[in-house]
Amino acid sequence: MRATALLERHRALGARMVEFAGWEMPLQYSGIVEEHRAVRGRAGVFDLSHMGELHVRGAEAGAALAYALVTDPPALAVRRAHYSMICAPDGGVIDDLIVYRLAADHFLVVANAGNAAVVADELRARLAGFDAALDDASLRTSLVAIQGPRAVGVLTPLTDVDLGALRYYAIAEGHVAGIPALVARTGYTGEDGFECFVDWEAGIPVFDALLAAGLPQGVIPAGLGARDTLRLEAGMPLYGNELGRDTTPFDAGLGRVVKLSKPGDFVGRAALAAAQERGRxxxxxxxxxxxxxxxxxxxxxxxxxxxxxxxxxxxxxxxxxxxxxxxxxxxxxxxxxxxxxxxxxxxxxxxxxxxxxxxxxxxxx
Amino acid sequence: MDVREGLLYTDDHEWLRVEGDTGVVGITAYAAEQLGDVVFVELPQVGRTLERAEAFGVVESVKAVSDLFAPVPGQVLEVNGELNAHPELIDSDPYGQGWIMRIRIADEGATTELKDAAAYRALIGA
Structure with missing residues (x-):
């Protein structure tokens, strides 16, 4: 079982640890309901370092991802993100993803922990023939999130990123607590919030800094239990529950994610076009x-x-x-x-x- | 961890307080803490006859569903209807207001198979 850089922090905070997708992760600290309410009313800090971070770089990185995924990453402006999926040739969902465009020739694809290896393998295969290379940074990247209405107030004094100018589904390069970080205004809770991608060991000081700065404002650590109840209230799908190989994006009510109008072929196009035609x-x-x-x-x-x-x-x-x-x-x-x-x-x-x-x-x- | 003297315990974390030929049943503080945030309790029908270790109800937290097992055989005499509106009583007062049912004990000998407080403490490492 893998552990994130924050394992000892979680234990020190009294977390109940569970196995999730091959990772030893905090299910809860003070209790799911208390953590859930903290995120809705104040904010919560999450360790999401189990997620997969896959960098795709190269002159044809955008074109390669447009072929590999159901969305149209070349249409993204630099420093913007969108929700995406990688589908099998039969239209079944292999994983749902967030795609961030970090530069003209550099994208960051964030995959679910349980699917990260499969997505990396699929992407590597689908990138063949393009001037694009995959770099799986999952095991050297910590992801620490702060989610909730007070997230912006807690993070602002800790970062040089202009959070006022950082729109929903945007990402910026800067620092958090003096540590180089990618700060994205994304999340999985239905609240405003931020996700901070940092080097593996830097996850510890970033997590500590967010908690320390948030403590006077009632910000607490939140585990996977609250993450699940928060995303469910927000109507967000979870891979393995709402999404799977036997599900098309259309079944899940997420047909708008599939860009059948984009130029060129992509994996699953024929099956997804047929699925749209057929109706659900x-x-x-x-x-x-x-x-x-x-x-x-x-x-x-x-x-x-x-x-x-x-x-x-x-x-x-x-x-x-x-x-x-x-x-x-x-x-x-x-x-x-x-x-x-x-x-x-x-x-x-x-x-x-x-x-x-x-x-x-x-x-x- | 709160383990009360004078109660009998199952390996499934129910407690039994013997009162004459009847007994009151609940779940332990340890079980309540493991479940966390109890949000629903399914109580048995009054009058139902239970075998030893028969599943007679359900306690649910936000995250998990957990069956309740009869510590001894017997007939359900009374259930704690307060739990329908206030399942959180199981978290706040598992040995008191969080009681679940009273049963008529059909076989007093069955109580010898239950653990006393010391043995239950050993089971949960308390």
């Missing part, structure tokens, strides 16, 4: 449980009164913000309208659940 057989929806029980990953979904399951819960929890059980599920494409009543099989019971628009939570304007 299943669709991802938000559900609020209207009876007693909490829907969990893998629980069956029924039409009211039906014998056979028609779908499956992909993620579910008790929403700390809403105070009711929420879930995402794949259901037939004709059962996606808000207000549709379905049933979830929770152990021996059928519990009513209502289709609601995603996301469950919008941050206050």
């Amino acid at each position: 057989s299943k669709a991802l929806v938000g559900l609020v449980v209207r009876g007693r029980g909490i829907a969990r990953h893998g629980y069956p979904v029924f039409r009211a009164g039906s014998v056979e399951a028609v779908g499956s819960v992909t993620s579910g929890t008790q929403s700390p913000t809403l105070g009711e059980p929420i879930a995402m599920a794949y259901v037939p494409a004709d059962a996606t309208e808000a207000g549709t009543m379905l049933e979830i099989g929770i152990r021996e019971s059928r519990v009513p659940a209502e289709v609601v628009p995603l996301p469950f939570y919008h941050r206050p304007a």
Whole structure:
């Protein structure tokens, strides 16, 4: 099992450590609900160093990524980012990604920890024939995030990056606590926040500096448990739950990510064009449980009164913000309208659940 | 870690307080802490007959689902309905207001298979 540079910090902070995607990671420190509320109301500091950081450099780096991914990275302005996916030739999702353009000929692709090696291998293969080279920096890059409404106030005095000018889905090179860093205004919580990419060992002083500066403002460390409940409230997909090899971006309601209009071929184009043409057989929806029980990953979904399951819960929890059980599920494409009543099989019971628009939570304007 | 003298314990972290031929059942402070943030409790039907170690209910935290197992065989006499509205009582007071059910103990001999406080402390390394 791998550990991030921050392992001893997590232990010293009393974290409960768990294995996640081959990494020993903090599930929680003070408690999932407390950490969740801190991020919604103040801010939380996360160690995300398990994520994969893949640099693609070369004169044809943009063209190579346009071939390898479903988005159009050459259309990105320098220092901007977008959400992307890498798909198999059959249109199934290999991983969802954030692509940052650091320079005309330099992109940073951030992959999920559990898929980083597969994505690196796929990218390396797909880059062949282009003037572009892959550099897997995952094991020499620490990623420390601060997320929440107070993130900007805590980070501002620690950095020379002009955060006021750093837009959502933008990235800048500078320093955090005097340490060279890439600072991105991205995240996975539904809140404003920043992700700081630094050298491996530098993760420790950056994490310490953010926590120390945030302490007087109620900022606390937050683990993977809160990260999961935060992203679920924000309606963001998690690979392995909402996304997988048997799912197309269209199934997940993320067809807008696929740029079929971009020039040139890309891996999965034919299958994805056909999938768009065909229309969805299943669709991802938000559900609020209207009876007693909490829907969990893998629980069956029924039409009211039906014998056979028609779908499956992909993620579910008790929403700390809403105070009711929420879930995402794949259901037939004709059962996606808000207000549709379905049933979830929770152990021996059928519990009513209502289709609601995603996301469950919008941050206050 | 809070382990109470005078209670009997299962390896699955339920406690039993014997009161005559009945017993009160809950989960230990250790179990509550391991679960964290209890947000839902599924209670058994009053009148249901339970075998020893039979799953009789569920405690859920934000992250996890955990079955509850009967420490001794018996019939459910009463359940703590307060937990429907306030499952967090299991976190805040696992040996008191967080009690889960009272059962009529069908076989007093079954209590000899349970751990006392010292043995339970050893189990959890407390």
